[in-house]
Amino acid sequence: MSPNKMSARPKRAHPEQTVAEPKSPVATRRRGATLEHALLDAAWEELQESGYGKLTMERVADRAGTSRAVIYRRWRNRPELVIAAMRHHQPVLSGALPDTGTLRGDTLAVLRRASARITEIGPSTVIGMLSDLLSGDGTFDRILDQLTRGGGEVMGGVLARAAARGETRKDISPRVARLPLDLLRHELILTHQPPSQRTLEEIVDEIFLPLVLRNG
Numbered sequence: 001m002s003p004n005k006m007s008a009r010p011k012r013a014h015p016e017q018t019v020a021e022p023k024s025p026v027a028t029r030r031r032g033a034t035l036e037h038a039l040l041d042a043a044w045e046e047l048q049e050s051g052y053g054k055l056t057m058e059r060v061a062d063r064a065g066t067s068r069a070v071i072y073r074r075w076r077n078r079p080e081l082v083i084a085a086m087r088h089h090q091p092v093l094s095g096a097l098p099d100t101g102t103l104r105g106d107t108l109a110v111l112r113r114a115s116a117r118i119t120e121i122g123p124s125t126v127i128g129m130l131s132d133l134l135s136g137d138g139t140f141d142r143i144l145d146q147l148t149r150g151g152g153e154v155m156g157g158v159l160a161r162a163a164a165r166g167e168t169r170k171d172i173s174p175r176v177a178r179l180p181l182d183l184l185r186h187e188l189i190l191t192h193q194p195p196s197q198r199t200l201e202e203i204v205d206e207i208f209l210p211l212v213l214r215n216g
Contacts, residue, residue, distance in 0.1 A: 039064050039071060043085035052082065052128040079132045086121060097154065103162035103212070107180055107204050110154060114184060115194040123193050130189060151181035159212065168212045180208050 042064035046055050055078060057068045064071075075081040098109035118126055155177045162168045183203045187195040195203070 035066075035070070036074065037088070039066070039074070039081075040085045040088040043081050044089045047082060047085065047125065051122070052078075052125040055082065057081070077132070079129045082125070082129060097157045097161070099161070103158065103165075103167045104204055104209060106158045106161070107155070107208060108200060110158060111180055111184055111195075111200045111203065112197075114181060115200065118188065118194045123188060126188060127192055151178040155181065162212075167214065169214055172212050176211055179211070180204060183207065 039060065043055070043060045046060050046063055050059070057071050057078065060081065061068045061071055071081065075084060098106045098113075100106050100109060152174045156174070159168055159172055159177055163170050180203050184195055184200070187199060187203075
């Protein structure tokens with residue numbers, strides 16, 4: 001047979017010489033709670049590293065590996081995102097209700113816990129959020145409702161326990177119940193730093209207790 005008429009056969013690669021093509025990584029799309037936790041983690045990390053003043057939705061989105069639109073679908077602005085991140089990681093009033101045996105001791109324990117958390121978060125963060133909340137876009141009322149409701153629930157529990165011990169009146173309004181925490185927040189706004197131990201004691205002894213203790 002003539003060499004010109006011979007059909008060329010393709011050379012077979014030796015098994016050891018076969019090179020496998022790399023597989024493309026399969027992207028996992030985060031959804032629901034998994035995605036929300038990733039966003040809150042990114043916001044918290046950004047807050048710790050850059051501070052509230054430099055925190056932006058874009059920086060949080062970059063850190064979380066997503067887009068700003070994903071964040072805005074859940075939180076309308078920076079204060080809402082930061083408050084959600086704070087509650088997710090280190091709520092100001094987290095933990096079991098204190099049980100010191102007296103209303104005075106329990107209330108001081110709540111205030112000390114809140115003051116310590118503000119110190120850890122940073123007073124500048126709290127002040128920055130309050131400034132943003134006063135922007136007039138309707139966020140202030142929404143966030144204020146969340147804050148007062150949380151403080152009211154904690155102090156309501158403290159007062160219910162005190163009433164069961166016979167220390168307090170039973171007809172205490174929600175506004176009076178959350179007064180110690182409102183005054184702590186007011187002090188923070190005025191001084192830009194957490195209240196001193198003496199200030200906390202004055203709030204409890206000179207303002208709060210006279211309003212709620214039983215007469216006689």
